[in-house]
Amino acid sequence: MLSYTEENYLKAIYRLSEGGVKAVLTNEIAESMSTKAASVTDMIKKLSGKNLLSYEKYYGARITRSGKAQALQVIRKHRLWETFLVEKLHFSWDEVHDVAEQLEHIQSPLLIEKLDKFLGYPTADPHGHPIPDRDGKVPNVNVIPLSESALNKKAVVTSVKHGAPSFLQYLSKIGIYIGAKVMILHKTEFDSSLEVVIDNKNRAFISREVAENLLIAQ
Amino acid sequence: MLSYTEENYLKAIYRLSEGGVKAVLTNEIAESMSTKAASVTDMIKKLSGKNLLSYEKYYGARITRSGKAQALQVIRKHRLWETFLVEKLHFSWDEVHDVAEQLEHIQSPLLIEKLDKFLGYPTADPHGHPIPDRDGKVPNVNVIPLSESALNKKAVVTSVKHGAPSFLQYLSKIGIYIGAKVMILHKTEFDSSLEVVIDNKNRAFISREVAENLLIAQ
DNA sequence: ACATTTTTTTAGATCAATCTAAACTTTTAT
DNA sequence: ATAAAAGTTTAGATTGATCTAAAAAAATGT
Numbered sequence A, B: 001m002l003s004y005t006e007e008n009y010l011k012a013i014y015r016l017s018e019g020g021v022k023a024v025l026t027n028e029i030a031e032s033m034s035t036k037a038a039s040v041t042d043m044i045k046k047l048s049g050k051n052l053l054s055y056e057k058y059y060g061a062r063i064t065r066s067g068k069a070q071a072l073q074v075i076r077k078h079r080l081w082e083t084f085l086v087e088k089l090h091f092s093w094d095e096v097h098d099v100a101e102q103l104e105h106i107q108s109p110l111l112i113e114k115l116d117k118f119l120g121y122p123t124a125d126p127h128g129h130p131i132p133d134r135d136g137k138v139p140n141v142n143v144i145p146l147s148e149s150a151l152n153k154k155a156v157v158t159s160v161k162h163g164a165p166s167f168l169q170y171l172s173k174i175g176i177y178i179g180a181k182v183m184i185l186h187k188t189e190f191d192s193s194l195e196v197v198i199d200n201k202n203r204a205f206i207s208r209e210v211a212e213n214l215l216i217a218q
Numbered sequence C: 001a002c003a004t005t006t007t008t009t010t011a012g013a014t015c016a017a018t019c020t021a022a023a024c025t026t027t028t029a030t
Numbered sequence D: 001a002t003a004a005a006a007g008t009t010t011a012g013a014t015t016g017a018t019c020t021a022a023a024a025a026a027a028t029g030t
Helices: A004-016 A026-032 A036-049 A063-088 A096-103 A110-119 A165-174 A207-211 B004-016 B027-031 B035-049 B065-087 B095-102 B108-118 B163-173 B210-214
Strands: A052-056 A060-063 A155-160 A179-185 A194-198 A202-206 A215-216 B053-056 B060-063 B154-160 B182-189 B194-198 B202-206 B212-215
Touching: A004 A036, A026 A036, A026 A060, A026 B065, A036 A060, A060 A063, A060 A155, A060 A165, A063 A096, A063 A110, A096 A165, A155 A165, A165 A207, A179 B065, A207 A215, A207 B035, B004 B027, B004 B060, B004 B065, B027 B035, B027 B060, B035 B053, B060 B065, B065 B095, B065 B108, B154 B163, B163 B210, B210 B212
Parallel strands: none
Antiparallel strands: A052 A060, A155 A179, A155 A215, A179 A194, A194 A202, B053 B060, B154 B182, B154 B212, B182 B194, B194 B202
């Protein structure tokens, strides 16, 4: 069984490797975990010893099949807990992350099964991110960033790429949430900012950065 | 903020001291936590340094006012989580303890407030133990062990003294649960075992040990 | 009362996770 | 091509939690 710390490293590496596709550099991991490269090297060795990563000195870490499976279980737990916090306890979506970071490490397969059932077997968390199933299978969601959508084409916000609390608060403020209907009315060539209409009612101007982080389905 | 381990020691000491009344010996703590006396001595010193215990060498540990307050917060969290597990996730009452042991260490006052609300501000957990409120106040429950009840007097099971899973399973099997109505039909002088009727229907013979661990209100 | 037993504490070791500083690779720029 | 810069690993230290073994204090029995 993995320690709290090992689970966190594995999850971070899974994320940085974009689902196990690329190798990840020591410094990337160190930065993403706010720790030092030396600590990362130690942990990479440890996780390699457990066959969760493959490791070649000075090259970086690559997640293995079983590492990926374990990472997906942690992500599954994280997203189920976020769903619980928002839907049942009425947390706002920018308050859930830190608590879910702790809850995801609770060890009890029975608990997760029962929680999943209690929530009605959800397939996406409050940020729109897919929830891997018991076997680690990720429901595939076909989405594009709002920045790549066409003018006057109706779309539904399905998720956000990066869920920093400040970003989520900003979205709330301008009336954007998962499930909101958005349509681009105008694109400014100069800075790629957009004017959009939300839920056929309110208009808002959003920057290129925001548009690239908002994922939509059409 | 206390570590996972410090919280566990504090909780154990609170229990062993019967709510902060008595001093507790090193070996008692060691046994109750399945650890060694040497480790206990170290931890007692640490917690004394934080003014959660008062400590005199070779005499034992006494919990302080602020130690009691912290212990009660951990107990509050534990019992709220047990209530959640049984009432919302439909765990059976003998399955909840180990999971609640983990959940009680999650650090988030907001989470506990929201969980409390979600559960409807319960005052007792599934074992009938009182849940301290936000300020550490424990609702007082006036109960006696079934072994001290009179013959032919109706009573309601309100809690169990010690909730070992095997004991709880045994109670389930003979049809006893929190809220069950019990009445003593006959006492055997020889071994103090009892014949009882449960919910005005089924009869059962229970030993003195069991009767001492079953708490009732009349 | 005092020798024996029990309990508790201290001393010193280990393990996981972390760090800093130094050494070592790899990459980059001229 | 090679010197400088950037990135990575190693060596050695630290902290928290734990242990064993030895020393010290308290309790017990005759």
